[in-house]
Amino acid sequence: MTSVKTALASFDRVSLDFDTPNGPMTVVEDVSYDIHGGDFVAVIGPSGCGKTTMMSMLAGFQKPTSGAVTFEGRPITGPGSERGVIFQEYGVYPWLTVRDNIAFGLGLKANRVPARECDEICEHYLSLMGLSDFANSYPKHLSGGMRQRLAIARAYAVKPKFLLMDEPFGALDAQTRANMQNMLLGVLAAEEKTVMLITHSVEEAIYLASRIVVVTARPARIREIIDVKIPYPRSEAIQEYPEFGELRKYVRGLVMREYRAQQVQNRPASFSE
Ligand SMILES: Nc1ncnc2c1ncn2[C@@H]1O[C@H](COP(=O)(O)OP(=O)(O)OP(=O)(O)O)[C@@H](O)[C@H]1O
Ligand SMILES: [Mg+2]
Structure with a gap:
């Protein structure tokens, strides 16, 4: 069959x-x-x-x-x-802190979650990516590898069905x-x-x-x-x-x-x- x-x-x-x-x-x-x-x-x-x-x-x-x-x-x-995209060049917003970059997608209409859940998701990915100490830093103060980890955290946080x-x-x-x-x-x-x-x-x-x-x-x-x-x-x-x-x-x-x-x-x- x-x-x-x-x-x-x-x-x-x-x-x-x-x-x-x-x-x-x-x-x-x-x-x-x-x-x-x-x-x-x-x-x-x-x-x-x-x-x-x-x-x-x-x-x-x-x-x-x-x-x-x-x-x-x-x-x-x-x-x-x-469809969540991780770009070849770091897909992070320079004007947002590390934490706000991760939270960004969670504030968009399509993915909106309650504030508490958003905090939990941010903490989870900050820790998973080894960025907890830099939660309030801006991307320009991160190394290249850290920026890339942030871009990955941002994409994972909204749990897209399809990761590109x-x-x-x-x-x-x-x-x-x-x-x-x-x-x-x-x-x-x-x-x-x-x-x-x-x-x-x-x-x-x-x-x-x-x-x-x-x-x-x-x-x-x-x-x-x-x-x-x-x-x-x-x-x-x-x-x-x-x-x-x-x-x-x-x-x-x-x-x-x-x-x-x-x-x-x-x-x-x-x-x-
Ligand atoms: N917007 C665009 N306008 C004109 N040419 C473009 C544009 N985007 C890409 N190209 C050209 O298309 C070709 C393929 O580019 P692409 O970025 O898809 O390659 P790639 O396989 O991803 O390469 P790499 O492994 O270096 O990232 C290149 O010659 C590039 O110059
Ligand atoms: Mg390419």
């Missing part, structure tokens, strides 16, 4: 062109895939290939030039509180990064969520994701979608499993080919070997 699972989100033959001084540039081309509730999709591909652009369409910040991006069966017309994370751990040191990855797995074990995460780390993609979408050099097309069959809950021990190593080798091979193709593309036209 085949069970028909309806997708939570889907890309259906999606392309996007940007206008540039040299004419239109195709950044995403003919991308189709479905994301089901509970999926953890990691997107990996070379710098500048179109990953953030792809995610922006799901977040509702960009519209496809052709094709459709849908959420719960309807075309996406703009941002929504059920654009290189959320890229600016963190290796230990904090591992910590944040484990914390994310913990959040996902406790709350049913769907995730799209952009990363440059093959290990991070395999450790966290249920599916890895490898995209090509610009324009971003689907190179391959790989199922990560290692069951959840996952712990760091899985990184020693033979299947982890085999998958890493395979995904690295795919990704490296695209990184090289992107490098060639980025060379000035006059450059010759």
Whole structure:
């Protein structure tokens, strides 16, 4: 028997062109895939290939030039509180304190919670992210890694159904990064969520994701979608499993080919070997 699972989100033959001084540039081309509730999709591909652009369409910040991006069966017309975004650059408001940044989303109409609950949620995430001592500081007084943790806390606090994370751990040191990855797995074990995460780390993609979408050099097309069959809950021990190593080798091979193709593309036209 085949069970028909309806997708939570889907890309259906999606392309996007940007206008540039040299004419239109195709950044995403003919991308189709479905994301089901509970999926953890990691997107990996070379710098500048179109990953953030792809995610922006799901977040509702960009519209496809052709094709459709849908959420719960309807075309996406703009941002929504059920889709929480963690931006590649720190998504924090410089004019609000650390605590008020976390509380911000909880004051919006779509997510409003009573003041006491808001306080509890803020305390919880301040402590989880190691920011309790800086609750009343402003972002400019935080380090880069702390600002990034604040951006993560802000997105988690409103408990969106769908988390869209654009290189959320890229600016963190290796230990904090591992910590944040484990914390994310913990959040996902406790709350049913769907995730799209952009990363440059093959290990991070395999450790966290249920599916890895490898995209090509610009324009971003689907190179391959790989199922990560290692069951959840996952712990760091899985990184020693033979299947982890085999998958890493395979995904690295795919990704490296695209990184090289992107490098060639980025060379000035006059450059010759
Ligand atoms: N608003 C825009 N207008 C014009 N061009 C844009 C715009 N946003 C992105 N681009 C271009 O689209 C291409 C893809 O950008 P995008 O940010 O999606 O790449 P990316 O895969 O996320 O790269 P990275 O890994 O470096 O974050 C780049 O060449 C970029 O210059
Ligand atoms: Mg990007």
